Amino acid sequence: MAISGMTGFARAEGAAGGKRWIWELRSVNGRGLDVKSRLPPGFEALESAVREGAARRFRRGSVQALLTVVRDADAGGATRIDMAFLDRLLEAMEKHMRDGRVERPRLDGLLQVRGVLMTEEAAAPAGDEQALLEAAVAQGLVDAFDGLAAARAQEGLTLAAVLEGLVAAIEAGVHSARATAATAPAALAQKLKDRLTALAPEVQVDPARFAQEVALLAARADVQEELERLSAHAAEARALMAGPEPAGRRLDFLAQELNREANTLCSKASDLALTRIGLDLKTAIDQFREQCANAE
Numbered sequence: 001m002a003i004s005g006m007t008g009f010a011r012a013e014g015a016a017g018g019k020r021w022i023w024e025l026r027s028v029n030g031r032g033l034d035v036k037s038r039l040p041p042g043f044e045a046l047e048s049a050v051r052e053g054a055a056r057r058f059r060r061g062s063v064q065a066l067l068t069v070v071r072d073a074d075a076g077g078a079t080r081i082d083m084a085f086l087d088r089l090l091e092a093m094e095k096h097m098r099d100g101r102v103e104r105p106r107l108d109g110l111l112q113v114r115g116v117l118m119t120e121e122a123a124a125p126a127g128d129e130q131a132l133l134e135a136a137v138a139q140g141l142v143d144a145f146d147g148l149a150a151a152r153a154q155e156g157l158t159l160a161a162v163l164e165g166l167v168a169a170i171e172a173g174v175h176s177a178r179a180t181a182a183t184a185p186a187a188l189a190q191k192l193k194d195r196l197t198a199l200a201p202e203v204q205v206d207p208a209r210f211a212q213e214v215a216l217l218a219a220r221a222d223v224q225e226e227l228e229r230l231s232a233h234a235a236e237a238r239a240l241m242a243g244p245e246p247a248g249r250r251l252d253f254l255a256q257e258l259n260r261e262a263n264t265l266c267s268k269a270s271d272l273a274l275t276r277i278g279l280d281l282k283t284a285i286d287q288f289r290e291q292c293a294n295a296e
Contacts, residue, residue, distance in 0.1 A: 002240065002241060002242065002243045002244060002245055002246060002247045003156045003157075003159055003160040003163065003241050003247060003295055003296075004152050004153050004155070004156035004246060004295070004296040005152045005153075005154075005155025005156045005158075005159050005294055005295065005296065006027060006028065006029045006030065006058075006060055006061035006062075006152060006155075006248075006294060006295070006296050007027055007028050007029065007061075007151075007152070007155055007294075008025075008026075008027045008148050008149075008150075008151030008152040008154075008155060009024075009025065009026050009027075009148070009151060010023075010024075010025045010144045010145070010146075010147030010148035010150075010151055011023065011024050011025075011144065011147070012140040012141070012143040012144040012147065013140070014136055014140055015136075016129075016132045016133045016135075016136035016137075017129035017130055017132050017133030017136075018071065018129060018133075019069050019070065019071060019133055020069070020070050020071075021067065021068065021069045021133070021136065021137050021140060022067070022068045022069075023065065023066070023067055023137075023140050023141055023143075023144040024065075024066045024068075024144075025063065025064070025065050025066075025144045025145065025147070025148045026063070026064045027058070027061045027062065027063045027064075027148055027151075027152060028061065028062050029060075029061065029062070029293065029294060030060055030061045030062035031060065032060060033054065033055065033058055033059060033060055033061060033063070034061075034062045034063065035050060035051050035054045035055075035063045035064075035065070036062075036063070036064050036065070037050040037051075037064070037065040037066075037067070038064075038065070038066045038067070039067050040067060040068065040069050043067060043069065043137065046067065046137070046138070046141065049138065049141060050065045050141065053141060053142065053145045054145070057145055057148075057149045058149075058152070058296060059246045059248070059249075059296055060246070060248055060249070060296045061152075061296060063148075065141075065144075067137065067141075069137070081111070081116060082115060082116055085115055085116060086110060086116055089110070089113065089116070090105075093105070152296065155294075156295070156296070159291060159294055159295055160241060162291050163237075163241060163251075163288065163291055163292070163295070164238075164241070166284055166287055166288040166291065167234050167237050167238055167241075167288070169284040170230065170234050170258065170281060170284050170285060170288065171231070171234050173277055173280055173281040173284060174227055174230045174231050174234065174281070176277050177223065177227055177265065177274060177277045177278070177281070178227050180271075180273050180274045180277060181223050181224065181227065181274060223264075223265050223268050223269070223274070226261045226262075226264050226265045226268070227265070229257075229261050230258060230261045230262070230265075230281070233254050233257050233258050233261070234258075236254060237251060237254050237288075240254070246295075246296045247295060247296075248292060248295035248296045251292040251295055252289070252292050252293070254292075255285060255288055255289035255292050256289070258285045258288070258289075259282065259285050259286070259289065262278055262281045262282045262285055263282070265278045265281065266278035266279065266282070
C-alpha cells in the first residue's frame with residue numbers, strides 16, 4: 001500500500017561506553033521533507049546520518065531528531081563539594097556577617113547555592129569504549145527510524161481507509177450525475193416548450209427550429225466530458241493508492257483536478273437535481289483534498 005501518514009513518534013535507547021543514550025524522533029505534516037536535529041557536543045557528525053536516514057525512508061514530512069547522552073548511573077562518578085568556591089563565598093560574606101547584616105549561613109543552605117555541590121562525571125570513554133558508544137548510537141538511530149516508519153505506516157492504514165471511502169463517494173456521485181444528465185435533453189425540451197407556451201400561447205413554433213434550439217441548449221448543458229474526466233481521476237486515485245510509490249503529492253494534484261471538473265459540472269447543471277449532485281461531489285472532493293494533505 002503506497003499510502004503512508006506523516007505523523008509519528010519513535011524512541012530508541014541503550015547504554016555503551018559508560019553512557020546512556022536516547023533517540024527521540026518526531027514527524028508531522030509537511031509539503032516537502034524537512035529534517036532538523038538536536039545533538040549533544042561531540043556527536044555533531046551524526047547530523048548527516050539523520051538527514052540520510054530520513055531521505056531514504058520518507059518523501060514528505062517535518063522530521064525532528066533529538067539525541068540525549070548522559071552518564072550511566074552504574075558507571076561510577078561521585079558527588080563532591082567545591083571547597084575552593086565555598087571558601088570564596090564565605091570570604092565574600094565575612095564583612096556582612098561581622099556587621100550583623102546577615103547571619104552566618106548554615107551548611108544545608110550553602111549546599112543549595114549553585115556551583116557548591118558538584119557531580120563528577122566519569123572519565124570520557126576512550127579507545128574501544130568510545131567506538132562502542134558511537135556504534136551503539138548509530139544503530140539506535142537506525143532502529144528509531146524503523147520505528148518512526150512503522151508509526152507512519154500505521155497511520156497510513158487508517159488514512160487509506162478514509163481515502164478509499166471518499167473515492168467511492170466521488171464515484172457514486174459521478175454515477176448519479178450520469179443518470180440524471182441522461183434525462184437532460186428531454187427535460188430541456190419540455191422546459192423550453194412550457195416557456196414558449198407561457199409567453200406566446202397563440203404562436204405556432206416551427207418543429208425544426210424548436211429541435212435546433214433544444215439541441216443548442218443540450219450542447220451547452222452537456223456534462224459528459226466532465227463526468228468522464230471525473231471517472232478517470234477517481235480511477236487514477238485508486239491506482240496511486242494501490243501503487244508501490246508514495247502518492248501524496250500526486251493525490252494533491254488529482255484533488256485539484258477533481259475540484260475543477262466538479263465546478264464546471266455545477267456551472268453547466270441544467271436542473272436542481274444535477275446541481276445538488278454537483279454540490280455533494282464538491283463536498284466529497286474537499287474532504288478528499290484535506291485528507292491528501294496528511295498522506296506522504
